Amino acid sequence: MSADGQQEPSMEDILASIRKILSEDDGEAAKPAQPESEPEPDPSIFDEMPEGPGPDIVAVEPEPEPLELSTEQQVAPQGAYEEPQQQYQPQQQYQPQQYQPQDYQPQKYLVGDPAVQAAGASIAQLANAVSRERAVVLGNTGITLEQLVREICTPILKEWLDTNLPHIVDRVVKQEIERIVNRSEHM
Numbered sequence: 534m535s536a537d538g539q540q541e542p543s544m545e546d547i548l549a550s551i552r553k554i555l556s557e558d559d560g561e562a563a564k565p566a567q568p569e570s571e572p573e574p575d576p577s578i579f580d581e582m583p584e585g586p587g588p589d590i591v592a593v594e595p596e597p598e599p600l601e602l603s604t605e606q607q608v609a610p611q612g613a614y615e616e617p618q619q620q621y622q623p624q625q626q627y628q629p630q631q632y633q634p635q636d637y638q639p640q641k642y643l644v645g646d647p648a649v650q651a652a653g654a655s656i657a658q659l660a661n662a663v664s665r666e667r668a669v670v671l672g673n674t675g676i677t678l679e680q681l682v683r684e685i686c687t688p689i690l691k692e693w694l695d696t697n698l699p700h701i702v703d704r705v706v707k708q709e710i711e712r713i714v715n716r717s718e719h720m
Contacts, residue, residue, distance in 0.1 A: 558595040 542550075644652075 554593075558593070
């Protein structure tokens with residue numbers, strides 16, 4: 534029962550109203566068949582149903598009947614159906630062409646080979662002249678100052694590297710490992 538004191542319609546009343554709506558929708562054309570007698574539901578089922586408004590029942594709108602075409606609207610049947618002409622011509626089965634290697638043709642340059650060789654020789658001569666001007670010859674031996682410095686510094690540099698390089702490598706490797714570990718911890 535509802536809170537305002539009115540009695541809710543029974544299940545039979547709801548079914549009867551639905552049948553009435555459906556029979557009105559069908560019109561005079563078809564009379565509804567008499568429903569078969571259904572067994573009464575167990576009254577204990579209704580005791581478990583919650584009180585309050587039931588689900589809304591929405592009436593189904595009837596589908597409109599199809600319209601009849603007037604004689605002007607009707608499409609006149611056309612003549613006999615014509616077979617479409619075959620526009621597609623099947624091609625022969627694809628046969629790949631045999632690979633034929635082509636002769637390698639070097640890229641053609643704007644400048645010919647003799648000009649390239651002459652320019653290369655000129656640049657080499659220029660480089661030799663510049664290195665001779667920079668080199669200071671010491672005495673009559675023909676040893677340049679640059680060569681003398683290399684000869685003197687090579688054993689000194691070798692001794693220093695033998696002494697200090699292992700410690701430098703060890704320190705740099707430890708720093709790099711610490712940097713990688715710190716980066717992975719902050720992720």
